[in-house]
Structure formats: structure tokens, C-alpha cells
Amino acid sequence: MSTPYLNRELSWLEFNQRVLNEALREDLPLLERVKFLAITASNMDEFFQVRIGGLMLMRRSGRKTPDASGLTPTRNLAVLRQRILKMCADQYTLLTGTLVPAMEKAGILPLHPRQLTVRQAGQVEAAFEDLIFPLLTPLAVDPDSSPPVVPALQITVACRLLDPETQNTRYALIPIPEALGRRIHVSVEGEGHAFVLIEDLVASQALQLFPGENVISTTAFRVTRNGDIAVQEEDAIDLAGEMEDVLTARRFADTVRLELRSDAPRDLVRVIKAVTGSGPQEIYRVDGPPGLASFMELAFLPGFDHLRDVDWPAQNSPAIAPGASMFETIASNDVLLFHPYESFEPVLRLIEEAAEDPDVIAIKQVLYRTARKSRIIDALIKAAENGKHVTALVELKARFDEARNLDRADELQRAGAQIVYGVKGLKTHAKICLIVRREAGRLRRYAHLGTGNYNETTSRLYTDLSYLTCKPEYGNDASLFFNAVTGRSKLLRFQRLVPAPTAMKPTLLDLIASEAERAKQGLPARIIGKVNSLQDPDIINALYKASQAGVEIKLNIRGICCLKPGDPKYSKNIEVISVIDRFLEHARLFYFHQGGNPEVYIASADWMTRNLEKRVELMIPIEEPALKRRLVRILEAFFQDNTQASRLMPDGTSQRIVRGKGQKAFRVQEHFHQQARKAAKAREHERAMTFEPHVPAE
Known part of the structure; x- marks a missing residue:
């Protein structure tokens, strides 16, 4: 039996599902749900650029070697597409079926140009004339010439045009610069915020870009291109110049995703596919506006604080006196x-x-x-x-x-x-x-x-x-x-700091192995780790061996986890949780019991091969006893969370941890916020009660 190893990309998608689950929660304030939905879309943009783009390059090169989970690039892409299609459908069902109606009820009104009053129509037409029209550059689609290059991650409006004199039909594209934003404000009577999506406004005013022609049909689409383009450092005399070339190449690289509206006319779909070089596997039909990441702007609309979480402002550390050097x-x-x-x-x-x-x-x-x-x-x-x-x-x-x-x-x-x-x-x-x-x-x-x-x-x-x-x-x-x-x-190897790629991985493997050895001797042995991702096969195998030896292992992993928990042979002593809440969990923190003399580290690196072998990273031992104890308390608190934590299951999916009957709700991020507030207040009070002698000026 081969060592169990969960697929990296599918594991990442399960992390994004945990984020989407927050958007699905009816008990969260409305604009917090909109925010989480936008985060899932932004995450997916990067996933397509990097992971899907990389897999497509592997497939194109003819690579058939399976990854550690047993999937070839071709098979991996097929499995991922099915999972992404399901997630995409869930995103738009949530948006159109729940969030938009709730926003309308709360006074946040997405309008189509057809719904505008005469006064509102005049307002947006003036905005188009003054602020939008001068920045638009339509691109003709000529079947006898090379297709125009559509910029990545920008909304583009495709148009079918008719010359009324000749009755000839042609096609054109209107890329919308990101600098214009996504929403055009529309004034309304009384309280509320109304807006028109910029692609709908551009489509309604497209006649101004093509004088003498009729606009027969339009649709909006969005292209994602491969962002997994490496710098050729061996040949780069000027690294800064080489990076500029990479940035240019990324804007016009191969298409890895084409977001198309489900209601797009067939002839426009045919033209868009040809222009973007998209095959069936790259096309994702959406039941609403493409590019949901831009909806993040809505989450921060002024005047709607009642639809957001109460602010948790950062507190002053008790360790630092105000005004002190x-x-x-x-x-x-x-x-x-x-x-x-x-x-x-x-x-x-x-x-x-x-x-x-x-x-x-x-x-x-x-x-x-x-x-x-x-x-x-x-x-x-x-x-x-x-x-x-x-x-x-x-x-x-x-x-x-x-x-x-x-x-x-x-x-x-x-x-x-x-x-x-x-x-x-x-x-x-x-x-x-x-x-x-x-x-x-x-x-x-x-x-x-x-x-x-x-x-x-x-x-x-x-x-x-x-x-x-x-x-x-x-x-x-x-x-x-x-x-x-x-x-x-x-x-x-330094006196204290542990650098990658030279010493961090060997040190971690030694620490894990030493816990395993203690467990074999019947001594207490424990590992607690907090990372964003766990993918490195050597670290995973070392953790499996430690679990088999009897080491208690608790892992708090926000995103990718390729280790399979709950396997009776390999990982029965390993618990993996993930916390998704208002703050993005980003700290890396490790604890090794070491026979009752714990070693505690913070680090810049996740437990991924790229971090441990292909990056310059640092792992920092914390030796001050009081600081060490504080870090251990932080690590342990996460495993008490019964409101925002999910437990990773053996099949790679996750289940939200539900508190038991009569158990008090514990939200770890709220706990840390309250702790910081109490500590800051206590220190403030202490300083207020302390008399400081006046030192006369010399």
C-alpha cells in the first residue's frame, strides 16, 4: 500500500469551499457574506493563473507521470474541472438567489440601464460621455486578420454590428480598463445606493463607439491567462528588465479560463472562443456577471455599517509604553x-x-x-x-x-x-x-x-x-x-536562526523524529503545528511515522493539506483543523514537546517543498520562557474553537466543528481580540495609577 497523499489542487479547492461556506451562512451580516463570496472568486482567479496554468503546460508538454496522489496532469485537470463547475454554480446561485435580493431589500440596488428613470439615464449617459468613452478602445474582429489580443482579467464586451446600408454584419470587442472600476453610481431618492455595472452601461452606449452601425447584440466575458511564467534567470543579464518581460507575457499568455454569460448569443460565443483560443475545457458559463472578485467593493460601501461585522480595532501592546523609544x-x-x-x-x-x-x-x-x-x-x-x-x-x-x-x-x-x-x-x-x-x-x-x-x-x-x-x-x-x-x-547553520533551503527542513525532520523516538520509549511526545499549507512528502511521511510511534499531533492548516488524517494505519493520532474567520490565518508557529523542555518556533515558511527547498526562509526559535508560554497558549486555543473551525476528513473534505450540547461557544479570533483589549486596558489602568517623577530640564 502506498503512503496516503491527498491531491494538492483538490485540497486547495476544499479550502476555497470553506471560504464559500462563510458566504453561505445566514447568520453573518449581509456585506460580510458578499466579502467572502468575492474572496472565493479572487482565490479562484489566482488558482487558474498558477495551478491550472501549470497543469495545462504539463499536459501540453506530454507529461504523463502521476503526482503524489496518483493523478496525471490530464486526469487532474478533468477532476478539477468538475469540482470547479460545481463551486461556480454554487457561487452564482448564492449571488442571484440570495445576496442580490437581500441587497435590494437593504437599499443596495444593482440596476440595468433598462430599469433607469429618465433622470437616472441622463446621469449615467453623462458619466459615460465624460469618464468612460474617452478611455475605451474598441477592437475589430476581422476574419482575414490575426485576432485581437484580449487583456487578462478585464471585463470585455463583445458586440455584433450591422451596417444598415449594406446589411453586412461584423463583430467587435470593447475591453473595459480596470481603472474604470465595476460600478457606476446612480442617484436615488431617499437613502440607499444604486449602481449600474459598467459592462451593462458600455453595452447600452455601444452605438457611440460605432457611428453609422446598429448594435444587434452584446455580451460580457472575461479571460484568465496562464500566470505560471518563470523568469529565465540563467539568461537574464538585467533581472528587472526580465521581470518586465514576464509581466507583459502574462497579460497575453494562453487562455486557461473563459468566463462567459450563460445567456450569451451563440454567434458571439463562437467569435469569443475563436479570439481567445478557448476550447471546451476552458469555458465556464456563468449565470450572472463574470468576475465576482470585483464585488469586494460592495462589502466596504460607506453608510452600510449595520450590514457589516462590528470593527475589532488593533490594540496597543502592553509591552510598549506610549511614546517610548x-x-x-x-x-x-x-x-x-x-x-x-x-x-x-x-x-x-x-x-x-x-x-x-x-x-x-x-x-x-x-x-x-x-x-x-x-x-x-x-x-x-x-x-x-x-x-x-x-x-x-x-x-x-x-x-x-x-x-x-x-x-x-x-x-x-x-x-x-x-x-x-x-x-x-x-x-x-x-x-x-x-x-x-x-x-x-x-x-x-x-x-x-x-x-x-x-x-x-x-x-x-x-x-x-x-x-x-x-x-x-x-x-x-x-x-x-x-x-x-x-x-x-x-x-x-546559525547560532539561533534556522534558514531554508539549507537547514530548516533537516531541523524539522530531526525534531519530528526525536518526538517519535520518545514516544517509542513510552515518554510523552507531542507536536502542534500551525501553517497555511502542508504538502511536502518528506514532512508528511515523518509525521505519519511519528503518529505510528504514538506521538500526539495537532495541526492547524488554513489551506492545502496533502496529509490524510484519520487513516487507521498512518495517521490515527493526527488531528487537522482549519479556521476561517474575519482575519486570514497567516502565522506559522510550531511546538515540539522535547521531553518537557519544549522548543517553539515562528517561521516565514509553510511546510511545502517550495518553501523548504526553493526559497530563502527563516525559522526563529523563541526562547524567552514567558513568550514561549504565550505562543503555546495561542496554538492550543485554536483547537477549542467550536464556531469557526472545521475538521479535515479522511477523504479530503472538511466538516465544521459543532459544539456539544451545553458547551459554551468559543470563537478563537474573538477570544484573541478580547484578550488584547483586556491586556491593553489593564496596562492603561496600571500606567494611570503610577506616578512618574518629574525630571527637570538641564
């Missing part, structure tokens, strides 16, 4: 922050203070994904302008963030920062910032090490951990890390 705070104690329950502000403050502090000599930082208006980038630019030595390792291969990273790297370079574009052949995914400061005639190194990106926007939406320290051994390791990745030397 971040350097003084970290020098007195290591700091652990749990975002977004605790504010990301201290991390921003640390870098902003470093940019202005005359005693700071150097700042070195890895930038993988940053906010559009990034305070961190602004601080690094300021630091460089202030004469500090700034080194930014900008990862140009951060998928779908490449263009932004190119732009920000250029800004940093112009300010005088030293820019390094990642490591050849590997993505640099580690989350690390090192600040070198002159103190009392010596140099002291301050480090921020985390699980999430330096992105103040996502820090309010993703759960992550930040560790701030000036312990010499961590600072020394951080220096060696930057020397290795910027100087292209080897990532050797």
Missing part, C-alpha cells in the same frame, strides 16, 4: 506582537525611528510584499537620504506583486539605497529587518523577525507574529543572513 523598549525586553489583535504600529515606528535617529548607522531589510502607500518604504527612503547605509533586498519574483516591487525598488535606488534583487534561482521570502545602532561607543543590533510581510494594509487583515529583539546571538545571525543573501555566500 522603540530602541529603549527592545533593549529592556524582547517583544512579541500578535497581529492584528495587537497593532503593527511598533514595527513601523521602529523603522521610522531608525530613519531619523542619528545613532543608527545601517538598516537592512527584506521586502517581499509591501503596501501601495508604504510607510516602511518611505522610512527607508528617508534613512537613505539621511546618509544611513540602507540595503533593501527586493524580491522581484513575488508573484503578482512584481510590478509594484519594481517601482518601489527604483524609488529606493534613486534615494541612495543599495538594492539587491533577491537570490538567483530562489525566492527570498524571509521576514527580517536588521538595524545597526551606535550605543556607548559600541554597535548594537536590533532585529525584527516575523511571519508576515512588511505591509501595513495586510497587517490589519492577516494574523501574524512579530518578534523584536536585540539579543547578540540573533543580531549576529541576522548579519550573517544578510551577508549570505547579498554576497551570494552559503546560508550556513
Whole structure:
């Protein structure tokens, strides 16, 4: 019998189903349900670009070798298509049958141009004339010429045109630039928000684009193209230039999905298929507007707070006094922050203070994904302008963030920062910032090490951990890390930090094996892990062996899980849960019992082969006893959740955990929020009751 291994792509789809299940919940506020629906669509866009695109390339190359789950690329694509068709049908049934009627009842009114009053029609026609018409570029479809290239992930309106004089019919396409948005506001009497979808407005006004012709029929469609296009680093003299070529290629790569309205006229369907090069397997007919990811805008409509969850604002960490220098705070104690329950502000403050502090000599930082208006980038630019030595390792291969990273790297370079574009052949995914400061005639190194990106926007939406320290051994390791990745030397084993691709996987395998050995000796043995994805076969096999030896294993996995739980031979001691709630679970956190002297780590890496073998990552041991205990409590709390957690079943599906009769409801994210609030209030009260002596000015 071969080792059980769940299919990676099907496992991801089950994760997306868990997200869709939130949108299906009648007890959630309406706009929260709309948000979760939009997230499922956005997730699916990336899934098609990367996973489906990659499988199609494998099939085209003739690859017939099955994956670890036993599926060849051809068979995998067929199985995935059936599952996606079912999910797609469920999405549109929810939208048209439940969410749209509920929005209309709540005063959020999607209107078709045919439904507008004379006054409203005049309003949207004026908007079309002034704001939309000048940006549209119709593309003729000429059977005797090469077909026009339709941009990826943009709504396009296809038109059938008739010349009334010659009675000749022809076809044209109108791509709608993303910058125009999806909704055109329509004024209504009284309270409420009405809008027309931009494709419906463009279709109704298409005559203006084709003077002298009649528009006989129209339909909207959307193309997804293969985004799994690699940088040819061996031949790339200029990596930044090579990335620009990749971005261009991605816009016009092979079609992997064509979203077509079910009511599209047959002749237009034929033309669209020919233009996009779509075969039957790439076509997905939808009972509503294509491109549901753009409906995320509706979830944040102003004036409808009553249709959303009550806000959970980030709290100030009790470890950081208001107005205190971040350097003084970290020098007195290591700091652990749990975002977004605790504010990301201290991390921003640390870098902003470093940019202005005359005693700071150097700042070195890895930038993988940053906010559009990034305070961190602004601080690094300021630091460089202030004469500090700034080194930014900008990862140009951060998928779908490449263009932004190119732009920000250029800004940093112009300010005088030293820019390094990642490591050849590997993505640099580690989350690390090192600040070198002159103190009392010596140099002291301050480090921020985390699980999430330096992105103040996502820090309010993703759960992550930040560790701030000036312990010499961590600072020394951080220096060696930057020397290795910027100087292209080897990532050797450090004093404390555990890097990938050299040491992280062997260390994890050793830790798992040592728990198994203790269990064989009849000693207590336990592993708790929290990751976004588990796919690496070596890690999975090691966990199976540990389970067989009697190790108690609890895994909290948000997304992909290729390990099969509940197998009586391999995994009877392994429990796998997944928590989907208002914040995206993103922190990676590992616990190994180690004979009663636990080892606890936070990490930038998931337990996937790509992270452990093909990326530059960091696993960080947390040794401070109080911080260690806090992390263990965080890990264990997830397994008490009986409102938002699902348990992974042996067949790869998941079932929501239902609380028992008389059992109190426990929602882990709400628990963490309440904990953060109580801790912040208690610290505030303590400070208010403490008298501080006045120090007279000299």
C-alpha cells in the first residue's frame, strides 16, 4: 500500500469551499457574506493563473507521470474541472438567489440601464460621455486578420454590428480598463445606493463607439491567462528588465479560463472562443456577471455599517509604553506582537525611528510584499537620504506583486539605497529587518523577525507574529543572513536562526523524529503545528511515522493539506483543523514537546517543498520562557474553537466543528481580540495609577 497523499489542487479547492461556506451562512451580516463570496472568486482567479496554468503546460508538454496522489496532469485537470463547475454554480446561485435580493431589500440596488428613470439615464449617459468613452478602445474582429489580443482579467464586451446600408454584419470587442472600476453610481431618492455595472452601461452606449452601425447584440466575458511564467534567470543579464518581460507575457499568455454569460448569443460565443483560443475545457458559463472578485467593493460601501461585522480595532501592546523609544523598549525586553489583535504600529515606528535617529548607522531589510502607500518604504527612503547605509533586498519574483516591487525598488535606488534583487534561482521570502545602532561607543543590533510581510494594509487583515529583539546571538545571525543573501555566500547553520533551503527542513525532520523516538520509549511526545499549507512528502511521511510511534499531533492548516488524517494505519493520532474567520490565518508557529523542555518556533515558511527547498526562509526559535508560554497558549486555543473551525476528513473534505450540547461557544479570533483589549486596558489602568517623577530640564 502506498503512503496516503491527498491531491494538492483538490485540497486547495476544499479550502476555497470553506471560504464559500462563510458566504453561505445566514447568520453573518449581509456585506460580510458578499466579502467572502468575492474572496472565493479572487482565490479562484489566482488558482487558474498558477495551478491550472501549470497543469495545462504539463499536459501540453506530454507529461504523463502521476503526482503524489496518483493523478496525471490530464486526469487532474478533468477532476478539477468538475469540482470547479460545481463551486461556480454554487457561487452564482448564492449571488442571484440570495445576496442580490437581500441587497435590494437593504437599499443596495444593482440596476440595468433598462430599469433607469429618465433622470437616472441622463446621469449615467453623462458619466459615460465624460469618464468612460474617452478611455475605451474598441477592437475589430476581422476574419482575414490575426485576432485581437484580449487583456487578462478585464471585463470585455463583445458586440455584433450591422451596417444598415449594406446589411453586412461584423463583430467587435470593447475591453473595459480596470481603472474604470465595476460600478457606476446612480442617484436615488431617499437613502440607499444604486449602481449600474459598467459592462451593462458600455453595452447600452455601444452605438457611440460605432457611428453609422446598429448594435444587434452584446455580451460580457472575461479571460484568465496562464500566470505560471518563470523568469529565465540563467539568461537574464538585467533581472528587472526580465521581470518586465514576464509581466507583459502574462497579460497575453494562453487562455486557461473563459468566463462567459450563460445567456450569451451563440454567434458571439463562437467569435469569443475563436479570439481567445478557448476550447471546451476552458469555458465556464456563468449565470450572472463574470468576475465576482470585483464585488469586494460592495462589502466596504460607506453608510452600510449595520450590514457589516462590528470593527475589532488593533490594540496597543502592553509591552510598549506610549511614546517610548522603540530602541529603549527592545533593549529592556524582547517583544512579541500578535497581529492584528495587537497593532503593527511598533514595527513601523521602529523603522521610522531608525530613519531619523542619528545613532543608527545601517538598516537592512527584506521586502517581499509591501503596501501601495508604504510607510516602511518611505522610512527607508528617508534613512537613505539621511546618509544611513540602507540595503533593501527586493524580491522581484513575488508573484503578482512584481510590478509594484519594481517601482518601489527604483524609488529606493534613486534615494541612495543599495538594492539587491533577491537570490538567483530562489525566492527570498524571509521576514527580517536588521538595524545597526551606535550605543556607548559600541554597535548594537536590533532585529525584527516575523511571519508576515512588511505591509501595513495586510497587517490589519492577516494574523501574524512579530518578534523584536536585540539579543547578540540573533543580531549576529541576522548579519550573517544578510551577508549570505547579498554576497551570494552559503546560508550556513546559525547560532539561533534556522534558514531554508539549507537547514530548516533537516531541523524539522530531526525534531519530528526525536518526538517519535520518545514516544517509542513510552515518554510523552507531542507536536502542534500551525501553517497555511502542508504538502511536502518528506514532512508528511515523518509525521505519519511519528503518529505510528504514538506521538500526539495537532495541526492547524488554513489551506492545502496533502496529509490524510484519520487513516487507521498512518495517521490515527493526527488531528487537522482549519479556521476561517474575519482575519486570514497567516502565522506559522510550531511546538515540539522535547521531553518537557519544549522548543517553539515562528517561521516565514509553510511546510511545502517550495518553501523548504526553493526559497530563502527563516525559522526563529523563541526562547524567552514567558513568550514561549504565550505562543503555546495561542496554538492550543485554536483547537477549542467550536464556531469557526472545521475538521479535515479522511477523504479530503472538511466538516465544521459543532459544539456539544451545553458547551459554551468559543470563537478563537474573538477570544484573541478580547484578550488584547483586556491586556491593553489593564496596562492603561496600571500606567494611570503610577506616578512618574518629574525630571527637570538641564
